[in-house]
Amino acid sequence: MKLADKHTPTKEVKYGKALGGFVVAVNISMLLCLVTENLFSYGAAFVSLVGTLALFFDVMITLQFILLVLEIWSRFSRLNAALQDALYPHCTELFVGASPSYRCSLLQLQKTYVALGRAADHLMSHFGLPMAFDIAFCICGATCSSYEVLVKLLSDSDVPGLSIGMPVSISEVWLALHWLRILLLSLSCAAVEDTAAATGVILIRASVVPQRRTAEFDEFLRFTLHGPRTSFSAAGFVKIDRRLIVSALTVVVTYLIILGQLTFK
Template sequence: MALELWIRLSTLNSTLLEILPLSLTTPVGALSRSPPAHGRIHQLLVAHIALRRAAGSLQKHFGLPVAAIIAYTLWGETDSAYQVLLEVLRPAWYSRERLCSSATSSTMWFVYGWIKLSTVALACAAISDTDAATGLILLRTSAESSDRRCPDLAAFLQWTTYSPPLFFSAAGFFNVDRSLLVNALAVIITYVVILGQITPSE
C-alpha cells in the first residue's frame, strides 16, 4: 500500500511538471480559450488531497501493527547478532550450549530482518520526500510566474504550504523514516555489547 501511494504521488508530480510549463507559457489572452491545463491543476489538487487522506488512513489503521512488527524485528536482529558474536568470540562455550545450529543461519536471519526493516523505513521516507517535492515544484513555479498567477495554482500552493509535513509514525512511538535505520542499528549494537559483557567466559 505504501509503495502504491508513493507511485501515485510520483505520477502526480510528473503530471505537474508536464502541465505547469504549458500553463506558464500560454499567452494571457489565450487563457480563456484554453482552460484544460488550469482545470487539470484543480484535478491534481483534489487528487493530492485524496492521497493525503489515504496516507492518514494508512497510518491510522496500520500504525500499531507496524510498531509491533518493528519491535519484533529489532528483537530478532539483536538475537541474531548476539548468536553470531558468541560463535565468533567464544566458540567453545557456544558449541557446548548449542544455542543455534550455526552462525550462517543467524547471519541469514539478520540480513532478512534488516531488509524487511529497510523496506518499511525507505518506503515511508520516499512517500514523505515525494510529497515535499510537490510543494517545491509549486513554489518554484509560483516564483517564476509571479506576474500572472493561476487561481488553481495559488490554491494548490496554499494547500501544500500550510499543510503539515507528511510523515509516518508507528502508533506515535517513533517515526518511520531513514532515521529509524540509524536508531535501530544503534539499539542492536548497544544491546549486543551489553549481552556480550554479561555472558560468562566459560
C-alpha cells in the same frame, strides 16, 4: 487511490513494477530459506509448523504494508509528473493568461494530492499498531541474532566457555530478514514523504511567474505549504523514515556491547 487514478494519467512509473517484484521476491526468498533451515534443524514437526505459520503471516502483513506504501508513492510520482506537464509548457507564455483547461487541471491535481494524503492517513490508522509491534520485533530479533552470531564466532576462537546449540546459518538468515524488513519499511515510507514534499517544491518554483498565479494555483500552493504533511508513524511511537535505520542500528549495537560485556564477565 481510485480518485487519484481518475484524475491523473495512468502512465506507469519507471521501474515501479520491477521494484515491487524485487521486494516480493527478496522477502519470499528469505522466508523460504528460513523455513528450510528450521525444518532441517528442529525435529519437532508441530513446533516447526507453528513457527513457520506465525512467521509467514508476520512477513505477509509487513509485505502488504510495504506494497501499499509503494502504491501511494507511484501515484505521488504520477501527480508530480502531471503537475510539471501542466505548468512547464506555460513557462514561455509570460504574457498569456492561463487557459480554462489549465485551471481545471490544477484543481484535479489538488484533489488528487488531498486524496493521496488521506490514503496515507487511513493506511497508518489500519497498520499503525501492527507496524509498531513489527519494528520492535525486528529490533529485538536483530539484537538476538547478532549476539548469536557473535557467540558462535567467539566459540570458534580461543575464548573458552562459549557455545550455542543453534546453527549459525539460522541466526544469519534471521539477522538478514530483520534488517531487510527495517530497511524496506524505512526507505519506502521515506520515498513517499519525499515525493509528496516535491509537489510543494514544484509549485514554489513555478510561482515566480506572475502570469501563472491563478486562484487555483495559489490555493494549491497554500495547501502544500501550510497543510498537513504526508508522513508515517507506528501508532505514534516512532516515525517511519530513514532515521529509523540509524535508531535501530544504535539500539542493536548498544545492547550487543552490553551483552558482550556480560558474557565475558
